[in-house]
Amino acid sequence: MINIIRKKRDGGKLSRQDIERFVAGIVDGTIPDYQASALLMAIYFSGLDKEEAFLLTDAMKRSGDVADLSAINGIKVDKHSTGGVGDSTTMVVGPLCAANGVPVAKMSGRGLGFTGGTIDKLESIPGFKTTLSSEEFKNIVNTVGLSVIGQSEHIAAADKKLYALRDVTATIENIGLITSSIMSKKLASGSDAIVLDVKFGSGAFMKTKEDARELAEWMVEIGKMSGKKTAAFITDMTEPLGNNVGNTLEVIGAIEVLKGKGAERLRELSINLAGYMIFAGGKASDFEEGKAMAKKSIEDGSGLAKFREFVAAQGGNPEVTEDYSLFPQAKQNRELSIKKAGYVTSINAEEVGRAAQLAGAGRAKKEDSIDPAAGIVLHKKVGDYVESGEPLATIYADTDLQMSQALIAMMGAFNIEEAAPEETALVLDVIGE
Protein backbone atom coordinates (compact mmCIF):
# COMPACT_ATOMS: atom_id res chain seq x y z
CA MET A 1 0.00 0.00 0.00
CA ILE A 2 2.86 2.41 0.75
CA ASN A 3 4.13 2.03 -2.82
CA ILE A 4 0.66 2.49 -4.27
CA ILE A 5 0.09 5.63 -2.20
CA ARG A 6 3.54 6.98 -3.13
CA LYS A 7 2.93 6.32 -6.83
CA LYS A 8 -0.33 8.27 -6.84
CA ARG A 9 1.06 10.99 -4.55
CA ASP A 10 3.78 11.61 -7.16
CA GLY A 11 1.27 11.79 -10.03
CA GLY A 12 1.77 8.27 -11.38
CA LYS A 13 -0.76 5.94 -12.95
CA LEU A 14 -2.19 3.03 -10.95
CA SER A 15 -2.06 -0.38 -12.59
CA ARG A 16 -4.87 -2.93 -12.69
CA GLN A 17 -2.99 -4.87 -10.00
CA ASP A 18 -2.72 -1.78 -7.73
CA ILE A 19 -6.43 -1.09 -8.05
CA GLU A 20 -7.45 -4.73 -7.51
CA ARG A 21 -5.22 -4.89 -4.41
CA PHE A 22 -6.71 -1.69 -3.04
CA VAL A 23 -10.35 -2.74 -3.55
CA ALA A 24 -9.77 -6.27 -2.21
CA GLY A 25 -8.02 -4.85 0.88
CA ILE A 26 -10.89 -2.43 1.49
CA VAL A 27 -13.44 -5.25 1.41
CA ASP A 28 -11.49 -7.75 3.55
CA GLY A 29 -10.35 -5.08 6.00
CA THR A 30 -6.59 -5.64 5.51
CA ILE A 31 -6.01 -2.02 4.50
CA PRO A 32 -6.35 0.28 7.51
CA ASP A 33 -8.45 3.44 7.17
CA TYR A 34 -5.39 5.71 7.42
CA GLN A 35 -3.80 4.16 4.34
CA ALA A 36 -7.06 4.09 2.40
CA SER A 37 -7.62 7.75 3.32
CA ALA A 38 -4.08 8.65 2.24
CA LEU A 39 -4.64 7.04 -1.15
CA LEU A 40 -8.01 8.78 -1.53
CA MET A 41 -6.35 12.13 -0.80
CA ALA A 42 -3.55 11.36 -3.26
CA ILE A 43 -6.22 10.54 -5.88
CA TYR A 44 -8.05 13.74 -4.97
CA PHE A 45 -4.95 15.81 -5.79
CA SER A 46 -3.42 13.77 -8.63
CA GLY A 47 -6.66 12.54 -10.21
CA LEU A 48 -7.49 9.35 -12.05
CA ASP A 49 -7.46 9.03 -15.82
CA LYS A 50 -10.38 7.29 -17.55
CA GLU A 51 -8.61 3.94 -17.69
CA GLU A 52 -7.92 4.02 -13.94
CA ALA A 53 -11.52 5.10 -13.31
CA PHE A 54 -12.76 2.20 -15.42
CA LEU A 55 -10.56 -0.28 -13.53
CA LEU A 56 -11.72 1.11 -10.18
CA THR A 57 -15.37 0.97 -11.29
CA ASP A 58 -15.00 -2.60 -12.46
CA ALA A 59 -13.23 -3.76 -9.29
CA MET A 60 -15.83 -2.04 -7.08
CA LYS A 61 -18.68 -3.52 -9.13
CA ARG A 62 -17.28 -7.02 -8.51
CA SER A 63 -16.67 -6.31 -4.79
CA GLY A 64 -20.29 -7.21 -3.96
CA ASP A 65 -23.34 -8.86 -5.52
CA VAL A 66 -23.82 -8.43 -9.25
CA ALA A 67 -27.47 -8.86 -10.23
CA ASP A 68 -28.20 -11.44 -12.90
CA LEU A 69 -31.27 -10.25 -14.81
CA SER A 70 -30.93 -12.77 -17.64
CA ALA A 71 -34.22 -14.40 -16.55
CA ILE A 72 -36.02 -11.19 -17.52
CA ASN A 73 -37.09 -11.01 -21.17
CA GLY A 74 -36.17 -8.03 -23.34
CA ILE A 75 -33.62 -5.23 -23.14
CA LYS A 76 -33.63 -4.03 -19.55
CA VAL A 77 -33.09 -0.29 -19.24
CA ASP A 78 -32.15 1.44 -16.00
CA LYS A 79 -32.39 5.11 -15.12
CA HIS A 80 -30.25 6.88 -12.56
CA SER A 81 -30.55 10.42 -11.30
CA THR A 82 -27.69 12.11 -9.46
CA GLY A 83 -30.32 13.35 -7.01
CA GLY A 84 -32.53 16.38 -6.81
CA VAL A 85 -35.50 18.01 -5.11
CA GLY A 86 -39.09 17.18 -6.08
CA ASP A 87 -37.81 14.63 -8.59
CA SER A 88 -40.33 11.79 -8.79
CA THR A 89 -39.50 10.87 -12.40
CA THR A 90 -38.90 7.16 -11.63
CA MET A 91 -42.57 6.76 -10.69
CA VAL A 92 -43.63 8.29 -14.03
CA VAL A 93 -40.88 6.95 -16.29
CA GLY A 94 -41.07 3.33 -15.04
CA PRO A 95 -44.78 2.89 -15.92
CA LEU A 96 -44.36 4.71 -19.26
CA CYS A 97 -41.53 2.35 -20.26
CA ALA A 98 -43.42 -0.73 -19.05
CA ALA A 99 -46.54 0.37 -20.96
CA ASN A 100 -44.40 0.37 -24.12
CA GLY A 101 -42.84 -3.04 -23.57
CA VAL A 102 -39.50 -1.91 -22.12
CA PRO A 103 -38.82 -3.80 -18.87
CA VAL A 104 -37.51 -1.77 -15.93
CA ALA A 105 -35.88 -3.69 -13.06
CA LYS A 106 -34.82 -0.94 -10.73
CA MET A 107 -32.90 -0.83 -7.48
CA SER A 108 -33.32 2.51 -5.75
CA GLY A 109 -32.05 4.23 -2.65
CA ARG A 110 -33.38 6.16 0.31
CA GLY A 111 -33.16 9.90 0.75
CA LEU A 112 -30.46 11.68 2.73
CA GLY A 113 -30.15 15.38 3.48
CA PHE A 114 -32.15 17.60 1.17
CA THR A 115 -32.64 15.02 -1.59
CA GLY A 116 -35.38 12.41 -1.55
CA GLY A 117 -35.15 8.71 -2.37
CA THR A 118 -37.59 6.68 -4.46
CA ILE A 119 -37.80 3.87 -1.89
CA ASP A 120 -39.03 6.23 0.84
CA LYS A 121 -41.56 7.70 -1.57
CA LEU A 122 -42.96 4.32 -2.65
CA GLU A 123 -43.20 3.17 0.98
CA SER A 124 -45.73 5.94 1.62
CA ILE A 125 -48.21 3.89 -0.45
CA PRO A 126 -50.13 1.76 2.09
CA GLY A 127 -48.95 -1.86 1.92
CA PHE A 128 -46.18 -1.26 -0.66
CA LYS A 129 -43.19 -3.60 -0.17
CA THR A 130 -39.72 -2.52 -1.28
CA THR A 131 -38.02 -5.71 -0.10
CA LEU A 132 -38.72 -8.66 -2.38
CA SER A 133 -36.90 -11.91 -3.04
CA SER A 134 -34.89 -11.97 -6.23
CA GLU A 135 -37.47 -14.38 -7.70
CA GLU A 136 -40.41 -12.13 -6.85
CA PHE A 137 -38.56 -9.12 -8.30
CA LYS A 138 -37.85 -10.84 -11.62
CA ASN A 139 -41.38 -12.32 -11.81
CA ILE A 140 -42.95 -8.89 -11.39
CA VAL A 141 -40.72 -7.41 -14.10
CA ASN A 142 -41.64 -10.29 -16.42
CA THR A 143 -45.38 -10.00 -15.79
CA VAL A 144 -45.93 -6.26 -15.14
CA GLY A 145 -42.85 -4.82 -16.84
CA LEU A 146 -41.70 -2.84 -13.80
CA SER A 147 -40.44 -3.51 -10.30
CA VAL A 148 -38.58 -1.23 -7.89
CA ILE A 149 -36.77 -2.56 -4.81
CA GLY A 150 -34.33 -1.17 -2.26
CA GLN A 151 -30.70 -1.41 -3.28
CA SER A 152 -29.13 -4.47 -1.67
CA GLU A 153 -26.62 -3.87 1.12
CA HIS A 154 -24.27 -6.13 -0.82
CA ILE A 155 -24.10 -4.13 -4.05
CA ALA A 156 -20.59 -2.65 -4.62
CA ALA A 157 -19.42 -3.44 -1.07
CA ALA A 158 -16.14 -1.54 -1.55
CA ASP A 159 -17.98 1.65 -2.51
CA LYS A 160 -19.96 1.57 0.71
CA LYS A 161 -16.78 1.63 2.80
CA LEU A 162 -14.94 4.05 0.54
CA TYR A 163 -17.86 6.49 0.34
CA ALA A 164 -18.06 6.60 4.15
CA LEU A 165 -14.30 7.32 4.28
CA ARG A 166 -14.50 9.97 1.54
CA ASP A 167 -17.33 11.65 3.41
CA VAL A 168 -15.13 12.24 6.49
CA THR A 169 -11.85 12.99 4.68
CA ALA A 170 -13.08 15.73 2.29
CA THR A 171 -12.42 13.54 -0.74
CA ILE A 172 -15.92 13.29 -2.22
CA GLU A 173 -15.36 15.94 -4.90
CA ASN A 174 -13.16 14.13 -7.37
CA ILE A 175 -14.57 13.30 -10.79
CA GLY A 176 -12.89 9.88 -11.08
CA LEU A 177 -14.02 8.82 -7.61
CA ILE A 178 -17.59 10.09 -8.13
CA THR A 179 -17.83 8.35 -11.50
CA SER A 180 -16.58 5.00 -10.19
CA SER A 181 -18.81 5.21 -7.13
CA ILE A 182 -22.01 5.82 -9.11
CA MET A 183 -21.19 3.57 -12.07
CA SER A 184 -20.02 0.59 -9.97
CA LYS A 185 -23.48 0.47 -8.35
CA LYS A 186 -25.33 0.97 -11.64
CA LEU A 187 -23.32 -1.68 -13.46
CA ALA A 188 -23.83 -4.14 -10.59
CA SER A 189 -27.59 -3.64 -10.90
CA GLY A 190 -27.51 -5.70 -14.07
CA SER A 191 -29.51 -3.79 -16.72
CA ASP A 192 -28.49 -3.80 -20.40
CA ALA A 193 -28.62 -0.04 -20.93
CA ILE A 194 -28.31 2.92 -18.58
CA VAL A 195 -29.87 6.36 -18.94
CA LEU A 196 -28.37 8.87 -16.53
CA ASP A 197 -29.94 12.15 -15.42
CA VAL A 198 -27.10 14.42 -14.31
CA LYS A 199 -28.47 17.51 -12.65
CA PHE A 200 -26.94 20.91 -12.04
CA GLY A 201 -28.00 23.79 -9.82
CA SER A 202 -28.72 24.65 -6.19
CA GLY A 203 -30.66 21.42 -5.58
CA ALA A 204 -28.12 19.12 -7.21
CA PHE A 205 -24.89 17.39 -6.28
CA MET A 206 -23.15 19.23 -9.15
CA LYS A 207 -23.71 22.95 -8.75
CA THR A 208 -22.67 24.15 -12.22
CA LYS A 209 -23.53 23.15 -15.80
CA GLU A 210 -19.85 22.64 -16.55
CA ASP A 211 -19.34 20.21 -13.65
CA ALA A 212 -22.52 18.31 -14.58
CA ARG A 213 -21.36 18.01 -18.19
CA GLU A 214 -17.95 16.74 -17.11
CA LEU A 215 -19.53 14.11 -14.83
CA ALA A 216 -21.96 13.09 -17.59
CA GLU A 217 -19.09 12.64 -20.08
CA TRP A 218 -17.08 10.57 -17.64
CA MET A 219 -20.00 8.32 -16.72
CA VAL A 220 -20.99 7.75 -20.34
CA GLU A 221 -17.39 6.88 -21.20
CA ILE A 222 -17.00 4.44 -18.30
CA GLY A 223 -20.39 2.88 -19.15
CA LYS A 224 -19.24 2.30 -22.72
CA MET A 225 -15.86 0.95 -21.62
CA SER A 226 -17.87 -1.51 -19.49
CA GLY A 227 -19.82 -2.64 -22.55
CA LYS A 228 -23.16 -1.04 -21.64
CA LYS A 229 -25.17 1.32 -23.79
CA THR A 230 -25.05 4.52 -21.76
CA ALA A 231 -26.45 8.00 -22.27
CA ALA A 232 -26.67 11.00 -19.98
CA PHE A 233 -29.10 13.90 -19.84
CA ILE A 234 -27.88 17.16 -18.36
CA THR A 235 -30.83 18.81 -16.62
CA ASP A 236 -31.67 21.90 -14.61
CA MET A 237 -32.14 21.56 -10.84
CA THR A 238 -31.99 25.23 -9.95
CA GLU A 239 -35.67 25.04 -8.91
CA PRO A 240 -37.51 21.92 -7.64
CA LEU A 241 -38.54 19.71 -10.56
CA GLY A 242 -42.12 19.03 -9.53
CA ASN A 243 -44.52 21.15 -7.47
CA ASN A 244 -44.48 18.64 -4.61
CA VAL A 245 -41.53 17.89 -2.31
CA GLY A 246 -41.89 15.12 0.27
CA ASN A 247 -42.70 11.43 0.07
CA THR A 248 -46.49 11.03 -0.17
CA LEU A 249 -46.69 14.39 -1.91
CA GLU A 250 -44.26 13.29 -4.64
CA VAL A 251 -46.16 10.05 -5.28
CA ILE A 252 -49.29 12.18 -5.75
CA GLY A 253 -47.30 14.50 -8.03
CA ALA A 254 -46.25 11.53 -10.18
CA ILE A 255 -49.82 10.16 -10.34
CA GLU A 256 -51.05 13.59 -11.45
CA VAL A 257 -48.55 13.58 -14.34
CA LEU A 258 -49.65 10.07 -15.32
CA LYS A 259 -53.21 11.46 -15.39
CA GLY A 260 -52.11 14.12 -17.89
CA LYS A 261 -52.15 16.89 -15.27
CA GLY A 262 -49.54 17.92 -12.71
CA ALA A 263 -46.27 19.82 -12.92
CA GLU A 264 -45.11 20.84 -16.39
CA ARG A 265 -41.37 20.37 -15.77
CA LEU A 266 -41.82 16.95 -14.16
CA ARG A 267 -43.93 15.91 -17.16
CA GLU A 268 -41.37 17.26 -19.67
CA LEU A 269 -38.38 15.53 -18.10
CA SER A 270 -40.31 12.28 -17.62
CA ILE A 271 -41.30 12.22 -21.31
CA ASN A 272 -37.68 12.87 -22.30
CA LEU A 273 -36.22 10.17 -20.08
CA ALA A 274 -38.91 7.61 -20.86
CA GLY A 275 -38.63 8.43 -24.58
CA TYR A 276 -34.91 7.75 -24.51
CA MET A 277 -35.38 4.55 -22.51
CA ILE A 278 -38.02 3.30 -24.97
CA PHE A 279 -35.53 3.99 -27.77
CA ALA A 280 -32.62 2.37 -25.88
CA GLY A 281 -34.90 -0.61 -25.13
CA GLY A 282 -35.39 -1.16 -28.85
CA LYS A 283 -39.12 -0.30 -28.99
CA ALA A 284 -38.74 2.98 -30.89
CA SER A 285 -36.64 3.68 -33.96
CA ASP A 286 -35.35 6.96 -32.55
CA PHE A 287 -35.55 9.28 -29.55
CA GLU A 288 -38.36 11.39 -31.09
CA GLU A 289 -40.55 8.33 -31.64
CA GLY A 290 -39.79 7.19 -28.09
CA LYS A 291 -40.98 10.56 -26.73
CA ALA A 292 -44.18 10.38 -28.80
CA MET A 293 -44.87 6.88 -27.42
CA ALA A 294 -44.28 8.04 -23.84
CA LYS A 295 -46.63 11.00 -24.38
CA LYS A 296 -49.31 8.77 -25.83
CA SER A 297 -49.14 6.47 -22.79
CA ILE A 298 -50.00 9.47 -20.63
CA GLU A 299 -52.85 10.54 -22.92
CA ASP A 300 -54.45 7.10 -23.28
CA GLY A 301 -54.10 6.21 -19.58
CA SER A 302 -51.91 3.13 -20.19
CA GLY A 303 -49.11 4.62 -18.05
CA LEU A 304 -51.47 5.14 -15.11
CA ALA A 305 -52.88 1.62 -15.55
CA LYS A 306 -49.29 0.26 -15.43
CA PHE A 307 -48.58 2.25 -12.27
CA ARG A 308 -51.64 0.68 -10.60
CA GLU A 309 -50.59 -2.80 -11.72
CA PHE A 310 -47.05 -2.20 -10.40
CA VAL A 311 -48.33 -0.94 -7.02
CA ALA A 312 -50.66 -3.93 -6.64
CA ALA A 313 -47.90 -6.40 -7.61
CA GLN A 314 -45.72 -5.06 -4.79
CA GLY A 315 -48.50 -5.34 -2.20
CA GLY A 316 -49.65 -1.70 -2.29
CA ASN A 317 -53.19 -0.39 -2.54
CA PRO A 318 -53.72 0.75 -6.17
CA GLU A 319 -56.83 2.70 -5.14
CA VAL A 320 -54.52 5.49 -3.93
CA THR A 321 -54.50 6.80 -7.49
CA GLU A 322 -58.23 7.58 -7.21
CA ASP A 323 -58.40 8.51 -3.55
CA TYR A 324 -55.46 10.49 -2.13
CA SER A 325 -57.00 10.37 1.38
CA LEU A 326 -55.74 6.75 1.55
CA PHE A 327 -52.19 8.15 1.93
CA PRO A 328 -50.82 9.10 5.37
CA GLN A 329 -51.99 12.63 6.26
CA ALA A 330 -50.04 15.38 8.05
CA LYS A 331 -51.53 16.81 11.26
CA GLN A 332 -51.02 20.43 10.20
CA ASN A 333 -50.70 22.51 7.08
CA ARG A 334 -49.84 26.17 6.65
CA GLU A 335 -49.64 28.51 3.71
CA LEU A 336 -46.61 30.66 3.04
CA SER A 337 -47.10 34.10 1.52
CA ILE A 338 -44.97 37.23 1.19
CA LYS A 339 -46.10 40.85 1.10
CA LYS A 340 -44.55 41.55 -2.28
CA ALA A 341 -45.90 41.42 -5.81
CA GLY A 342 -43.90 40.52 -8.90
CA TYR A 343 -42.47 37.64 -10.87
CA VAL A 344 -40.88 34.62 -9.22
CA THR A 345 -37.34 34.82 -10.60
CA SER A 346 -35.87 31.87 -8.68
CA ILE A 347 -36.79 29.19 -6.14
CA ASN A 348 -33.74 27.80 -4.37
CA ALA A 349 -34.17 24.03 -4.70
CA GLU A 350 -31.74 23.23 -1.89
CA GLU A 351 -33.63 25.49 0.53
CA VAL A 352 -36.96 23.90 -0.42
CA GLY A 353 -35.37 20.46 0.05
CA ARG A 354 -34.05 21.51 3.46
CA ALA A 355 -37.46 22.92 4.42
CA ALA A 356 -39.10 19.60 3.50
CA GLN A 357 -36.44 17.79 5.54
CA LEU A 358 -37.13 20.05 8.55
CA ALA A 359 -40.87 19.43 8.14
CA GLY A 360 -40.07 15.74 8.70
CA ALA A 361 -39.80 14.44 5.12
CA GLY A 362 -36.04 13.81 5.12
CA ARG A 363 -33.17 12.52 7.20
CA ALA A 364 -30.15 14.38 8.57
CA LYS A 365 -28.50 11.02 9.40
CA LYS A 366 -29.00 7.62 7.79
CA GLU A 367 -30.62 6.20 10.95
CA ASP A 368 -33.30 8.94 11.25
CA SER A 369 -36.93 8.08 10.62
CA ILE A 370 -39.08 10.08 8.25
CA ASP A 371 -42.67 11.28 8.18
CA PRO A 372 -44.25 10.12 4.89
CA ALA A 373 -46.89 12.87 4.93
CA ALA A 374 -44.57 15.85 5.54
CA GLY A 375 -43.34 18.21 2.84
CA ILE A 376 -44.03 21.22 0.69
CA VAL A 377 -46.43 21.95 -2.16
CA LEU A 378 -45.33 24.87 -4.33
CA HIS A 379 -48.16 26.97 -5.80
CA LYS A 380 -45.86 29.20 -7.83
CA LYS A 381 -42.92 28.27 -10.03
CA VAL A 382 -40.21 30.37 -11.68
CA GLY A 383 -41.76 32.77 -14.21
CA ASP A 384 -45.18 32.95 -12.47
CA TYR A 385 -46.60 36.31 -11.41
CA VAL A 386 -47.58 36.60 -7.76
CA GLU A 387 -49.84 39.20 -6.11
CA SER A 388 -48.80 40.55 -2.72
CA GLY A 389 -49.97 38.07 -0.03
CA GLU A 390 -50.90 35.36 -2.53
CA PRO A 391 -49.96 31.82 -1.32
CA LEU A 392 -46.59 30.68 -2.63
CA ALA A 393 -46.51 27.26 -1.00
CA THR A 394 -48.22 25.04 1.58
CA ILE A 395 -46.18 23.26 4.23
CA TYR A 396 -47.30 19.92 5.69
CA ALA A 397 -45.88 18.78 9.06
CA ASP A 398 -46.90 17.13 12.33
CA THR A 399 -45.43 19.23 15.14
CA ASP A 400 -45.33 22.99 15.78
CA LEU A 401 -41.52 22.88 15.89
CA GLN A 402 -41.27 21.15 12.50
CA MET A 403 -43.78 23.59 11.04
CA SER A 404 -41.97 26.71 12.24
CA GLN A 405 -38.52 25.44 11.21
CA ALA A 406 -39.80 24.56 7.73
CA LEU A 407 -41.58 27.90 7.43
CA ILE A 408 -38.38 29.82 8.29
CA ALA A 409 -36.37 27.77 5.78
CA MET A 410 -38.99 28.43 3.08
CA MET A 411 -38.97 32.20 3.67
CA GLY A 412 -35.63 32.56 1.94
CA ALA A 413 -36.36 30.18 -0.93
CA PHE A 414 -38.38 32.49 -3.21
CA ASN A 415 -36.96 35.45 -5.08
CA ILE A 416 -39.59 37.90 -6.36
CA GLU A 417 -38.75 40.79 -8.66
CA GLU A 418 -40.49 43.28 -10.90
CA ALA A 419 -39.15 41.97 -14.19
CA ALA A 420 -39.99 38.52 -15.52
CA PRO A 421 -36.98 36.14 -15.64
CA GLU A 422 -35.61 34.76 -18.90
CA GLU A 423 -36.79 31.28 -19.76
CA THR A 424 -34.18 28.55 -19.26
CA ALA A 425 -34.02 25.09 -20.80
CA LEU A 426 -34.84 22.12 -18.57
CA VAL A 427 -32.89 19.62 -20.69
CA LEU A 428 -29.57 21.15 -21.62
CA ASP A 429 -28.08 18.29 -23.58
CA VAL A 430 -28.01 14.54 -24.09
CA ILE A 431 -24.61 12.87 -24.19
CA GLY A 432 -23.97 9.42 -25.55
CA GLU A 433 -25.48 7.23 -28.21
Ligand code: URA
Ligand atom coordinates in the same frame (compact mmCIF):
# COMPACT_ATOMS: atom_id res chain seq x y z
N1 URA B 1 -23.21 9.69 -5.28
C1 URA B 1 -22.56 8.51 -5.18
O1 URA B 1 -23.18 7.45 -5.14
N2 URA B 1 -21.21 8.52 -5.13
C2 URA B 1 -20.49 9.66 -5.16
O2 URA B 1 -19.28 9.59 -5.11
C3 URA B 1 -21.18 10.88 -5.25
C4 URA B 1 -22.54 10.87 -5.31
